Amino acid sequence: SQQGEEDPQALSIQEGENATMNCSYKTSINNLQWYRQNSGRGLVHLILIRSNEREKHSGRLRVTLDTSKKSSSLLITASRAADTASYFCATDERTGNQFYFGTGTSLTVIP
Amino acid sequence: DVKVTQSSRYLVKRTGEKVFLECVQDMDHENMFWYRQDPGLGLRLIYFSYDVKMKEKGDIPEGYSVSREKKERFSLILESASTNQTSMYLCASSPRLAGNNEQFFGPGTRLTVL
Numbered sequence: 001s002q003q004g005e006e007d008p009q010a011l012s013i014q015e016g017e018n019a020t021m022n023c024s025y026k027t028s029i030n031n032l033q034w035y036r037q038n039s040g041r042g043l044v045h046l047i048l049i050r051s052n053e054r055e056k057h058s059g060r061l062r063v064t065l066d067t068s069k070k071s072s073s074l075l076i077t078a079s080r081a082a083d084t085a086s087y088f089c090a091t092d093e094r095t096g097n098q099f100y101f102g103t104g105t106s107l108t109v110i111p
Numbered sequence: 112d113v114k115v116t117q118s119s120r121y122l123v124k125r126t127g128e129k130v131f132l133e134c135v136q137d138m139d140h141e142n143m144f145w146y147r148q149d150p151g152l153g154l155r156l157i158y159f160s161y162d163v164k165m166k167e168k169g170d171i172p173e174g175y176s177v178s179r180e181k182k183e184r185f186s187l188i189l190e191s192a193s194t195n196q197t198s199m200y201l202c203a204s205s206p207r208l209a210g211n212n213e214q215f216f217g218p219g220t221r222l223t224v225l
Contacts, residue, residue, distance in 0.1 A: 033213060042115070042201055042216030043154075088153065090214075098144070098169065099214060103153035 004032075004089040004102030012108040019076040021105040023089030024069075030092050032065055032072050037086045037104070046074075046087075081111045114138075115217035117202050123223045130189040132220050134202030141207040143185035144214065145169075145177065148199040160185055161207075192224045 007022045023032070031050050035043040049056045049065045049072065056063045062075040076083055086104040093100070118133035134143065141162055146154040146169075156169030158177040166177050174196060178186045185204075189196055199221050203214040 035214075035216075040199075040219070040221070042218045043203075043214075044216070045213035048213060098156055098159055098167075100156075101146070101154035103151060 004091050004100055006087070006089060006102040006105040008105060009103070010106045010108075012110065013079055015079060015081055015109055015111050017079055019079050019083070019107055019109070021074050021087055021107070023072045023074070023102055025072075025089070025091045025100075025102075026070065027093055029067075032063075033090045033099070034061075034063060034072075034074050035088045035090060035101075037088065039085070043088065076107075079107075079109045081109050083107060084109045115202060115204055115215050117200075117217040117220050119220050120218060121221050121223075123225065124189075124192050125225050126193060128189075128192050128224075130192050130222065130224075132187040132189075132200055132202075132222070134185045134187070134204075134217055135183055136185075136204040136215065137183065138204060138206075138215065139182065140204035140215070141182075142205045143179065144203040144205075145175075145185065145187045146201045146203065147171070147196075148201055148219075154201065157187065194224050196222065197224045198222060 004023050004025045033048045034046045037043045047058045060077045065072045086106045088104045090099045090101045115136045144159040145157045148154050160166045160179045176188045201219045202217040205214045206212045
């Protein structure tokens, strides 16, 4: 059963704007990760945030985690056309060893 | 450079055929995974493996089997392909503590069953 659900399903912005996408999940987790998938390719890991962390940065990426609301957000600042991709959150159950991926947010950055 | 490779990028098979999808990783990872990805459904886990000869069912194992005879290789087998198995298949690997480490993905195999 899927754990994560991303919102919105699709997002279109102008180059230079910020993009925010959200992920909600159902059960307690150890970690939450965000991945990017360029069209028709495999997924690439972006960032991992642990359940005891509230915010994490990596370059133009900022991830927040609210375990009380079981939600996370991914912010991409100063977007570029190359950021056009689908973005997925992935969670692991606290007792498990497998990941659950959401349905993804499709981001289009218009030059 | 770490790498997960899959045997084919595109594959076309006929209904009833036995299909083998191969995945090889060169990172000495213990965990390996097979997912299928369909529009609007995201990635769904078919099977995963913690170690050689070990396998665990994921969310949608029906119609599939797997084999892990060597640590670096994880094979997905469609015993008798059906049209509803037309999909993108993604293989991934990770170190033992999967929850604390990223998964590394292969480029995917787009399978069409006619």
